[in-house]
Amino acid sequence: MFRGKKIAVVIPVHNEEKFILSVIRDIPEYVDFVCIVDDASTDGTFSILEKIDDPRIHCFRNESNLGVGGATKRGYVESLKLGCDVVVKADGDGQMPMHCLEKLIEPVCLNECSYAKGNRFLDHSGLETMPALRFLGNIILTFCNKFASGYWHIFDPQNGFTAICAKTLEEIDLDKVHNRFFFENDMLLNLNINSSRVRDVSIPTLYGNEESDIRIMKIVFTFPFLFMKRFARRVVQKYILLNFSPIALFLIAGFILDAWGLFFGLFHWYLSIKTGIPATTGTVMLSVLPFILGFQLILQAIVLDIQETPA
Incomplete structure (x- = not known):
């Protein structure tokens, strides 16, 4: 003993x-x-x-x-x-x-x-x-x-x-x-x-x-998927099911806005290359602003998550 x-x-x-x-x-x-x-x-x-x-x-x-x-x-x-x-x-x-x-x-x-x-x-x-x-x-x-x-x-x-x-x-x-x-x-x-x-x-x-x-090579191809899967489970269980937290809201909104900004921007970048017509300022802003806002929300979620670390 x-x-x-x-x-x-x-x-x-x-x-x-x-x-x-x-x-x-x-x-x-x-x-x-x-x-x-x-x-x-x-x-x-x-x-x-x-x-x-x-x-x-x-x-x-x-x-x-x-x-x-x-x-x-x-x-x-x-x-x-x-x-x-x-x-x-x-x-x-x-x-x-x-x-x-x-x-x-x-x-x-x-x-x-x-x-x-x-x-x-x-x-x-x-x-x-x-x-x-x-x-x-x-x-x-x-x-x-x-x-x-x-x-x-x-x-x-x-x-x-x-x-x-x-x-x-x-x-x-x-x-x-x-x-x-x-x-x-x-x-x-x-x-x-x-x-x-x-x-x-x-x-x-x-x-x-x-x-x-x-x-x-096995780690390279398996660990990233496992980290993402376990991260999603932790957020759902800890910040939604056990105690609903703004961390979950910030993360969900942040990833949606970042995904929109990224894919919308890539799509119009592809159209600009194909047609030779540059995207308008408004189109660029519709891509950049959601992406920046989403990134800020994810950063805020990380800060709150750090504060939630069991002491």
Whole structure:
């Protein structure tokens, strides 16, 4: 136990036979339960897990590969069954320093927040070892997540080293959380709908010889659609269904006006090129003014959304 709270660590693994033993070895003694979910590994990962003699460790195996999110969600469910108070999620590749676990779970145990997550960007020394492409990708995805999730003070949303209060976890409909690499982003989106308090914790990441299963092109073609879809769901649920807010009105009106201004302007620009006759001043204004007004409404909605961030 830690500060009177039962702690569970969930570790989703897929083909981690080289790293899983060292990860388990580094888990602090105060951790009460370790739920390891083998996500249909094709190497010797599960055979290694079966041989571990530690009463804290509970091993589960998915017959088919559900993805990191699917495996983590199963671990979450099993941890709640064990009666834990705080659930930590850590990957099985050894990138998450277990000596920082106390720093991660402390704000949750002290009820300072409902969800704590690692932030590699707060530890400047660790940034030097982060691959350049991953650094750039994290920056872009962070700003996309800020807009979609509504947690404007949170950075590095892809960080998989997290801790969540059991009561908060029980309030989340895990069936609506993404099963694969969008999982960490999706957790933040669902937490915001419930107005849960989230905090960043400075946690360095250890980069070694592990190989990531993330494919850049898959992220490029899937994440933007997922961000837009989750953003729309958050606005509808939080600002229309739960408590009607001017934020929803500003966003809807802003996007309609921007769409009108953009397509009306492009249409008449095309006509001007085709006919050789320049558009009149009035036609140009019918495009520009709605676009500017719509942009201002969206900016105002963003400002109000920032003020609504759970403190």
